[in-house]
Amino acid sequence: MxxxxxxxxxxxxxxxxxxxxxxxxxxxxxxxxxxxxxxxxxxxxxxxxxxxxxxxxxxxxxxxxxxxxxxxxxxxxxxxxxxxxxxxxxxxxxxxxxxxxxxxxxxxxxxxxxxxxxxxxxxxxxxxxxxxxxxxxxxxxxxxxxxxxxxxxxxxxxxxxxxxxxxxxxxxxxxKTVLPSYGFEYGGGYSSTDLTPYEVTNPSNILPKLESPSTFTIKNSFEMPRLDGAEAAYPVYSAFANTVYENISQLDNVWDIVSFTNTIYSYERLLSGEVDIYFGAEPSKEQQEMAKRQGKEMVMTPIGKEAFVFFVNPDNKVDSLDVSEIQSIYSGKIKNWSELGGKNERIIAFQRPKNSGSQTLLEKIMGDTPIMEPLKEDVPEGMGGIIEQVADYRNYDNSIGFSFRFFATGMRGNSDIKLLAIDGIEPSPENIASEKYPFTANLYAITLKDNTKNTIEPFLEWMKGPQGQEIIEKIGYIRN
Known part of the structure; x- marks a missing residue:
């Protein structure tokens, strides 16, 4: 033995x-x-x-x-x-x-x-x-x-x-609820898409230019409002800075002035005073409560219109959903596409992280209807092992996801998705401009009422004016 x-x-x-x-x-x-x-x-x-x-x-x-x-x-x-x-x-x-x-x-x-x-x-x-x-x-x-x-x-x-x-x-x-990781490769791990084409320091950037010289400029770097925001809004505020901030691409502290840390972190940075203007959708309830706890009052300036869209694989037979059907999908009540006139396949409903701009709008649509637990993924974290995070959208045949129209069709340029009509109304520019599309949303520039930087107010007025709206439209959003 x-x-x-x-x-x-x-x-x-x-x-x-x-x-x-x-x-x-x-x-x-x-x-x-x-x-x-x-x-x-x-x-x-x-x-x-x-x-x-x-x-x-x-x-x-x-x-x-x-x-x-x-x-x-x-x-x-x-x-x-x-x-x-x-x-x-x-x-x-x-x-x-x-x-x-x-x-x-x-x-x-x-x-x-x-x-x-x-x-x-x-x-x-x-x-x-x-x-x-x-x-x-x-x-x-x-x-x-x-x-x-x-x-x-x-x-x-x-x-x-x-x-x-x-x-x-x-x-x-x-x-069934946790997928293999895709991971975020860009923006220090904050971004799910490559933002390089929209960076002010990129000599080959695709940021739009005005037809005439800007009527408002800021010369001194210490007077330039520090900008941050949502991923979908990055092209907008980067284009604003590229137009209004003189020689912004040459400044040593350019990344402090025009930064990107996504919705969740940029709200925190706004409230802590690290940045002066946040760009994106309306804040979530948690973010509003965070501001109240810190004694901060947020000023929300609408600068453009956008559509909150739901999308599926082009092979999906379903072309339109009504609000109650979306609520049933994301509460887990409807689990198969056959219940909606589609194939007999399980619905894989993707969500976004809590307090992100798009997840906040989903919560608004859901109202008092509880949202089911989101799909997650195991993410290798290098020296940190493995963590769980909300899974990014995968274009499986039976998937459904949501985002902002510009991000889904412009920044990512994904031709392999089909935008769904809501109550039979498509998210076309015309329907967004008229707000006929049910999920029309505002793009906001959000500031703090107690911020005394004297360039903020005229900058916001310029954004709402003809030249700011020209930039908004050239980026791919809808004029306010």
């Missing part, structure tokens, strides 16, 4: 630790592949040596059953921790899992750093399967028939299958 335990310690303790350390020094674009491949190769080599040892023993094949135990062990503890964590690989409980699989500690350490949670299962399993596969392959080649306790073998295999099945069910259930 002692000899068998020594073998198990060697093949499933010492050797995996050595391979784990080796994988740390392998650099490749695909971290998952570069980790699993050495484990498979190492497992095959270890299985080859183990099979030679087994073949030399009396009743050699009796001991081969021991090599199935690690497989069952891995499957069982993985299933247990999947149940504990709900399938979320960013949970703290996986640290305990790593302790119970200490031979893979170096790999699990890198797994947490790289945000590749799948390795919690596939690192040990790939090695163990490679060992077992090689042993039985050698037996087959040598024409040695294993003679082991069939009941024990069946029990181990049953435990393995049930455990893997349990973990797979947890993963399947989670996949």
């Amino acid at each position: 002692g000899k068998n335990m020594l073998q198990m310690f060697l093949y499933f303790g010492v050797i995996p630790v050595v391979i784990s350390f080796i994988t740390i020094f392998i650099t490749a674009d695909n971290f998952l592949f570069s980790t699993i491949l050495p484990l498979i190769i190492g497992g095959c080599i270890a299985g080859g040596y183990a099979s030679r040892t087994l073949l030399r023993q009396d009743e050699n094949s009796t001991h081969s059953l021991l090599f199935l135990f690690p497989l069952a062990y891995t499957a069982v503890i993985w299933a247990i921790f999947m149940l504990i964590s709900g399938g979320f690989y960013g949970a703290d409980s996986w640290l305990s899992y790593g302790i119970l699989h200490i031979a893979m500690a170096p790999i699990f350490f890198m797994t947490m750093l790289m945000g590749e949670g799948r390795l919690f299962l596939w690192a040990p399993l790939s090695y163990e399967l490679a060992v077992v596969f090689t042993i039985f392959l050698v037996f087959l080649i040598k024409r040695v028939r294993p003679t082991f306790d069939k009941k024990q073998a069946v029990t181990l295999l049953t435990v393995f299958v049930l455990a893997m099945g349990t973990g797979a069910v947890v993963q399947w259930e989670r996949s």
Whole structure:
């Protein structure tokens, strides 16, 4: 028995630790592949040596059953921790899992750093399967028939299958509400689309120009109101700054004057005094309450019109929804497109993060109707492991999403979506201008009443005037 335990310690303790350390020094674009491949190769080599040892023993094949135990062990503890964590690989409980699989500690350490949670299962399993596969392959080649306790073998295999099945069910259930990450690649992780074409420092930017010189300019950088706002509004206030702020692209502190941190953070920066004007949709209830708690009064200046739109895949048969149907979708009451005249497919309803401009408008449409939990995604956070965040829109055949018309059709330029009519009224420029479209929304420039910077008020007046409205229209919004 002692000899068998020594073998198990060697093949499933010492050797995996050595391979784990080796994988740390392998650099490749695909971290998952570069980790699993050495484990498979190492497992095959270890299985080859183990099979030679087994073949030399009396009743050699009796001991081969021991090599199935690690497989069952891995499957069982993985299933247990999947149940504990709900399938979320960013949970703290996986640290305990790593302790119970200490031979893979170096790999699990890198797994947490790289945000590749799948390795919690596939690192040990790939090695163990490679060992077992090689042993039985050698037996087959040598024409040695294993003679082991069939009941024990069946029990181990049953435990393995049930455990893997349990973990797979947890993963399947989670996949219904949590998607693989797309991640945000732009704007320091704040933006879901490339804002470079709209940056004032970009010599090839696509910001619109006025037909005549601006009637209002600000020369000194310390007098320039600091701007921030929503992603969909960035082209607007960047164009304003490009037109009104003299030599803005040449200033050393340009990113302090024309910044982007998205709706959630820019509201906080407005209230803290870090920025002077916020551009975007109306504030959420939470943001209004935040202002009240801080004793701040927000002044909302409408500078343009926009449509809040819902969109689907072009192959979707549904072309129009009414307000009650949207409320039923986002409350979870209607779950299948067939209930709306579409295909017999589950509705995948995407939302936006809490306190974002578009989510705030959805909440306004929903009124007192509770909104269901949003779809989420597991996001690798580099040195921070894995976090959960609200999933960005994916253009699946059965998806529905929402945004502002300009962002959905202009900034992203996505031709693979279809804007839905609401109550039979399409979000056309004409219907937005006349406010016939039910979800017509204002684009605001929001300031604080107690801000004493003397250039703010004339800047706002210029935005509402002919030249400011010319910029608004050339960007793709509707004149106020």
